[in-house]
Amino acid sequence: MSPTDPYGRAIRDHYLGERDEPLIDRDGSATREHPIEAFYFEDVTGESETQQWVDDWLDGPLLDMGAGVGTEALYWQERQETVAIEISEHLVKTMQDRGVENALRADMFALPDHFDRNRFTSVHAKGTQVGLAGSMQGLRRFLGDLSLVTKPTATAVIDLHDPEHxxxxxxxxxxxxxxxGLAYRLYHCEYEGDVSETLLLRLVSPDRLREATVGTGWEVADISRSDTGYHYRAALRRV
Incomplete structure (x- = not known):
């Protein structure tokens, strides 16, 4: 995260009704306006088949990683103990303002520094942030850390992009x-003159994800693809 955190600040300004400029994603000369409203503030219900599929894999205590503004955490905390984490202080404050009961500033790539062993029954990561592991080795390290803070019967649902689509x-x-089965994305964010660090997100196919889980204490139990085809959710379980 950049010290100025344009990403988190833009989203918080939007929530507060104080955003007058767009949050821009930039890749060289290519730009796009980051769709804040569509990505972060749509209510979650349990009515869709996709949400039902996700819910079937999760139970509390639940760790919601990269929780954004807490939209999913608000939904889940009505059903089970939920801990929502974000690296951005702006986003943690926004989650707290929106009523998330247990919103913490924590790095999802340093979980053992923040939580005890066997703390969680399930884990969720929406938004393909897992790709920030950056490499197959980084992904294996992340999954190994995830096994330390989850129970022996734990499950997880993570979002990824399939480069083979x-x-x-x-x-x-x-x-x-x-x-x-591999590719990556590279871009940075800009808001009101502030520029974030460059983001590198690793894309892995379901087969390469299965390869990455070997020796980490996890296995891929199921795959659910979205309408785009390249976006998918992987259900993992401890072995």
């Missing part, structure tokens, strides 16, 4: 990779 090249900041 024909439409994956449509993703903003897409970069090809010569290795089968």
């Amino acid at each position: 024909e439409r994956a090249v449509e993703l903003f900041g897409y970069r090809d990779d010569p290795s089968p």
